[in-house]
Amino acid sequence: MAIKLYGAAGSTTTLRVQACLAEKDLHYEFVSINMSDKEHKTPEFLSRNPFGQVPAFEDGDLKLFGTLKTLVI
Secondary structure, three states, X not given: OOEEEEEOOOOHHHXXXXXXXXXXXXXXXXXXXXXXXXXXXXXXXXXXXXXXXOOEEEEOOEEEEEOOOOEEO
């Protein structure tokens, strides 16, 4: 299963994760989350990040999401 990064284009927090993935030369699928349409508040997205914030990261069974100060595994 491929790495998936859920985020909003132009989001600085999403860009940070993209930069880390690029630095490691890791291939990933970017799944765009439209914040204006409140896609980050849908039950599907909240199952990835219960805080309803971007980015969210999946690598197989591993799911990571962050808040302003923490990273939750």
